[in-house]
Amino acid sequence: AIRITQSPSSLSATTGDRVTITCRASQIINSYLAWYQQRPGKAPQLLIYAASTLGSGVPSRFSGSRSGTDFTLTISSLQSEDFATYYCQHYYPYTESTFGPGTKVEI
Amino acid sequence: EVQLVESGGNLVQPGGSLRLSCVASGFTFSSYWMSWVRQAPGKGLEWVANIKHDGSEKFYVDSVKGRFTISRDNAKNSLFLQMNSLRADDAAIYYCARDGGFSSSNYFDSWGQGTLVTVSS
Numbered sequence: 001a002i003r004i005t006q007s008p009s010s011l012s013a014t015t016g017d018r019v020t021i022t023c024r025a026s027q028i029i030n031s032y033l034a035w036y037q038q039r040p041g042k043a044p045q046l047l048i049y050a051a052s053t054l055g056s057g058v059p060s061r062f063s064g065s066r067s068g069t070d071f072t073l074t075i076s077s078l079q080s081e082d083f084a085t086y087y088c089q090h091y092y093p094y095t096e097s098t099f100g101p102g103t104k105v106e107i
Numbered sequence: 108e109v110q111l112v113e114s115g116g117n118l119v120q121p122g123g124s125l126r127l128s129c130v131a132s133g134f135t136f137s138s139y140w141m142s143w144v145r146q147a148p149g150k151g152l153e154w155v156a157n158i159k160h161d162g163s164e165k166f167y168v169d170s171v172k173g174r175f176t177i178s179r180d181n182a183k184n185s186l187f188l189q190m191n192s193l194r195a196d197d198a199a200i201y202y203c204a205r206d207g208g209f210s211s212s213n214y215f216d217s218w219g220q221g222t223l224v225t226v227s228s
Contacts, residue, residue: 034207034214036152043202043218044144044152055216087152091212096168099152 002026004090006100013105019075021103023088031066032092035073038102039084047086048073075105083107109133109217111203116222123193123226129186129203129219137161137181140206140213143188145199146221153199156188157206157213166211171197190224198226 031051206213
């Protein structure tokens, strides 16, 4: 099974900060990786798919990148509504899709 | 606007059964793969099962194989999850999600608000 690790598990930041979250896959998954935001008590929302493609209606301060098996979600300037938990997910074809353990972004 | 509305969550005893439903609107339901994703209290996300747009293919996470059955009724824009032999570790919020791709492994581009399943005696 493909394992996904995610770091950090939590971080503290201030409005306006540049924030970076990383996921690493245990094997090559090409660009089959998505990022989600989950605010407390709410359902997850898609931010990015195919490693770097912005989801519909997602603000441009969110971006994603890939380097080998390492994937990065960057928030260029943190806004108050961005304090949430972020999950990555691999969806490599013909395998069981799995999520990373999450990163909680706190004030 | 895409809307997914789940229902059917409840308190059930270990070994019991429950059927979850999800009604979709705002898109052509019969054209999309659909999934169930769950989240145990205070925990992360776990994909549970998905089903091809025409119902001809179904896939499950290993932990629910043989106990859960995913199905759909395209005439009623509805997705279902029949859960049997429920265990304590099945307790979670169950989300209905629309698959963003067209294979057995996809990302999820729309989510419902979730329905809570509690398994306890």
